[in-house]
Amino acid sequence: TQLLEQSPQFLSIQEGENLTVYCNSSSVFSSLQWYRQEPGEGPVLLVTVVTGGEVKKLKRLTFQFGDARKDSSLHITAAQPGDTGLYLCAVYNYGQNFVFGPGTRLSVLP
Amino acid sequence: KAGVTQTPRYLIKTRGQQVTLSCSPISGHRSVSWYQQTPGQGLQFLFEYFSETQRNKGNFPGRFSGRQFSNSRSEMNVSTLELGDSALYLCASSLGTGGGAFFGQGTRLTVV
Numbered sequence: 001t002q003l004l005e006q007s008p009q010f011l012s013i014q015e016g017e018n019l020t021v022y023c024n025s026s027s028v029f030s031s032l033q034w035y036r037q038e039p040g041e042g043p044v045l046l047v048t049v050v051t052g053g054e055v056k057k058l059k060r061l062t063f064q065f066g067d068a069r070k071d072s073s074l075h076i077t078a079a080q081p082g083d084t085g086l087y088l089c090a091v092y093n094y095g096q097n098f099v100f101g102p103g104t105r106l107s108v109l110p
Numbered sequence: 111k112a113g114v115t116q117t118p119r120y121l122i123k124t125r126g127q128q129v130t131l132s133c134s135p136i137s138g139h140r141s142v143s144w145y146q147q148t149p150g151q152g153l154q155f156l157f158e159y160f161s162e163t164q165r166n167k168g169n170f171p172g173r174f175s176g177r178q179f180s181n182s183r184s185e186m187n188v189s190t191l192e193l194g195d196s197a198l199y200l201c202a203s204s205l206g207t208g209g210g211a212f213f214g215q216g217t218r219l220t221v222v
Contacts, residue, residue: 031209033210033211035213040198040215040216040218041215041216042114042116042200042201042202042213042214042215042216043153043200043211043213044213045210045211045212045213048209048210088153090211092207092209097143097155097158097166097168098143098155098202098204098211099155100145100152100153101152102152103152
């Protein structure tokens with residue numbers, strides 16, 4: 001059983017559409033990170049959320065940490081082709097270091 | 111501030127050989143973690159070094175080993191390469207307290 005589950009696994013949308021991807025777990029975490037990875041490159045840290053209910057915005061990206069600190073969502077407004085990539089959520093689990101979810105592969109078509 | 115540097119970017123090795131990958135973390139970061147990424151398994155944790163000591167270890171065979179030097183640079187070694195070791199190997203630098211990891215561009219290893 002994976003510590004983190006992400007949905008959907010794949011998402012293909014047209015430029016200008018909005019989308020939300022999810023990261024879920026049955027465990028409670030002190031913090032959670034979101035990363036974006038482009039093909040052949042390492043993941044890039046987008047945000048860290050630490051407080052239950054916290055909302056952080058990064059341009060057109062909105063990140064929310066669930067009230068119970070077990071889940072998180074990433075909403076993208078007016079998606080652009082440059083948003084294409086693999087979106088990963090991760091938590092820091094003492095003894096296992098950073099644990100990553102399987103990711104959501106997003107494709108934004110022009 | 112310079113980012114995380116991994117060398118080499120690409121590597122092709124023959125089954126049975128060994129390989130050493132290098133990672134230079136962000137200045138001031140004492141934690142270096144290594145991950146293996148494959149299409150089927152996603153990002154799998156190999157091990158973490160903190161101040162020259164292995165602090166955490168993932169579920170990989172003993173063929174995978176690493177070390178960290180006093181300047182925080184780290185190396186990862188894989189001996190007796192198998193075809194299944196073909197993957198993107200990523201190094202992540204952090205403060206070691208869970209605030210987020212900063213990755214290098216990775217080393218793409220192909221075993222033939």
